[in-house]
Amino acid sequence: MQRPNRNWETRRLSARPPSDLDARIIFEEYASDPKVTEFMTWRPHKSVKDTLEYIRRCERVWAESTAFPWSLWLKEEGEFAGFIEIRVGATAVDVGYALARQFWRQGLMTEALSTVIEWSFSNPEIYRVWATCDTENLGSARVLEKVGMEREGVLRRWLVHPNLSDEPRDAYCYSIVR
Numbered sequence: 001m002q003r004p005n006r007n008w009e010t011r012r013l014s015a016r017p018p019s020d021l022d023a024r025i026i027f028e029e030y031a032s033d034p035k036v037t038e039f040m041t042w043r044p045h046k047s048v049k050d051t052l053e054y055i056r057r058c059e060r061v062w063a064e065s066t067a068f069p070w071s072l073w074l075k076e077e078g079e080f081a082g083f084i085e086i087r088v089g090a091t092a093v094d095v096g097y098a099l100a101r102q103f104w105r106q107g108l109m110t111e112a113l114s115t116v117i118e119w120s121f122s123n124p125e126i127y128r129v130w131a132t133c134d135t136e137n138l139g140s141a142r143v144l145e146k147v148g149m150e151r152e153g154v155l156r157r158w159l160v161h162p163n164l165s166d167e168p169r170d171a172y173c174y175s176i177v178r
């Protein structure tokens with residue numbers, strides 16, 4: 001499969017791997033916010049140091065090609081908006097994402113995710129793009145439906161979302177295939 005571009009754009013967003021210079025804004029607007037992390041697999045960052053460690057992890061996974069995380073920025077205002085990340089298997093791509101709270105409900109993740117799906121299917125060996133979300137994460141489920149994914153079922157006791165419970169919780173599995 002072709003390697004994803006480090007930089008890409010949608011109508012309102014530009015995407016690029018995060019850098020150390022972004023750590024403070026990512027921490028303040030996003031990673032420290034318990035509402036943003038509620039359904040995520042990680043706990044809110046306590047200091048910029050945690051965010052710098054996350055940025056190190058982003059650099060490492062890009063270098064290893066095990067995952068491709070992009071920070072998202074409003075093109076016009078230059079504001080930090082959130083993250084989207086893909087993991088690429090032999091024939092499938094799976095996606096994760098989150099936005100800073102001030103940018104929820106403006107159609108931004110629908111825009112970013114549609115572009116990622118389009119890019120994934122531009123690779124002839126990719127037949128499936130998929131994602132999971134907690135069964136109580138209504139916003140995320142709706143985004144997945146809006147980009148044309150279908151709900152395949154419930155993955156019972158799939159993932160620990162430590163901000164909600166120490167036990168693994170049920171998740172919906174969504175996909176789009178060709």
Ligand SMILES: CC(C)(COP(=O)(O)OP(=O)(O)OC[C@H]1O[C@@H](n2cnc3c(N)ncnc32)[C@H](O)[C@@H]1OP(=O)(O)O)[C@@H](O)C(=O)NCCC(=O)NCCS
Pocket residue numbers: 035036037039040097098099100103104105106107108109110111132133134137138139140142143146
């Ligand atoms: C989930 C998330 C990415 C949604 O992104 P978004 O840019 O706000 O979503 P969009 O504006 O593209 O909305 C798409 C649809 O979902 C709906 N929606 C968004 N948030 C919603 C919510 N909390 N409850 C119900 N519906 C919601 C929108 O109304 C829209 O549907 P509509 O066009 O029929 O009105 C964002 O809420 C977020 O970052 N949440 C925290 C992190 C997270 O949960 N990530 C996903 C982990 S699986």
